Amino acid sequence: MSTPPSRPARTPVLSLRGVSKSFGAARALVDVDLDVHRHEVVAVVGDTGAGKSTLVGVLSGALAPESGTVEVDGRPVTLSDPATARGLGIAAVFQDLALCANLDVVENLFLGQEPVRGPLLDEVAMERESWRLLGQLAARVPSVRVPVSALSSGQRRSVAIARALLGEPRVILLDEPTASLGLTQVAEFLTLVERLRERGHAVLVTSHSLSDLQAVADRIVVLRLGRTNGEFDADRVTYEDLLAAVTGVAR
Ligand SMILES: Nc1ncnc2c1ncn2[C@@H]1O[C@H](COP(=O)(O)OP(=O)(O)O)[C@@H](O)[C@H]1O
Ligand SMILES: [Mg+2]
Numbered sequence: 001m002s003t004p005p006s007r008p009a010r011t012p013v014l015s016l017r018g019v020s021k022s023f024g025a026a027r028a029l030v031d032v033d034l035d036v037h038r039h040e041v042v043a044v045v046g047d048t049g050a051g052k053s054t055l056v057g058v059l060s061g062a063l064a065p066e067s068g069t070v071e072v073d074g075r076p077v078t079l080s081d082p083a084t085a086r087g088l089g090i091a092a093v094f095q096d097l098a099l100c101a102n103l104d105v106v107e108n109l110f111l112g113q114e115p116v117r118g119p120l121l122d123e124v125a126m127e128r129e130s131w132r133l134l135g136q137l138a139a140r141v142p143s144v145r146v147p148v149s150a151l152s153s154g155q156r157r158s159v160a161i162a163r164a165l166l167g168e169p170r171v172i173l174l175d176e177p178t179a180s181l182g183l184t185q186v187a188e189f190l191t192l193v194e195r196l197r198e199r200g201h202a203v204l205v206t207s208h209s210l211s212d213l214q215a216v217a218d219r220i221v222v223l224r225l226g227r228t229n230g231e232f233d234a235d236r237v238t239y240e241d242l243l244a245a246v247t248g249v250a251r
Helices: 052-059 082-087 105-110 123-136 153-165 183-198 239-247
Strands: 014-023 026-036 040-045 067-072 075-077 090-093 171-174 202-207 219-224 227-233
Touching: 014 052, 026 040, 026 052, 026 202, 026 227, 040 183, 052 090, 052 171, 052 202, 082 090, 090 153, 105 123, 105 153, 123 153, 153 171, 153 183, 183 202, 219 239, 227 239
Parallel strands: 040 202, 040 219, 090 171, 171 202
Antiparallel strands: 014 026, 014 067, 067 075, 219 227
């Protein structure tokens, strides 16, 4: 295995210490430690069933861990539900994107979300904010008043991420965003993630592909059967090292 990367000395925006979560007999996460910093993209890579979605579930407040601590800016927090996580600046985009196909872009962005500031935003202000968020992602949509069903899958993903950006979260969690993408779409997605990093977000993104995220990740953390099984500098790790860590088969 290659040498583990040196960690930045700064306090992580988000850290997990000894986090475990089981579903009956299935030990989905076992004693997991993980840090994510501002301006950093951490890729969590692992086979199907490795615990990636459970990890995102715990960090987004959707699942309660049995043990371990989660810290935000070095302070222990209890992420009792997604609203609490969002309030602490943690936003998630799940694989199914959770968009309403019959509603337009603006409606999807603001559905069920508290206004960013002040009293209820009016339609014009919401449209302006929608364009601003999509612009941050360099996302191209024909109009913010078309139903989401009329958009391409890449555009839909941008809308889901733009919605996560409402309220300026510090941490963005993306669960398997590249799973159903073609090569061109993966490249577009990586550019979008670079944008998030440039803007100072801490990004945690999962994949079951060994190579999809390598170009954009700063660090790659491997999950295997719920445990961290290696942490690598994305610039230097080889495919063989990642494969060995993901499968547990020694080289
Ligand atoms: N809601 C659930 N009920 C029962 N078992 C679950 C549930 N969610 C996940 N698991 C189990 O936990 C393990 C990790 O699953 P998951 O986090 O979905 O992995 P991944 O996202 O890496 O494919 C698997 O063994 C899976 O079967
Ligand atoms: Mg999953």
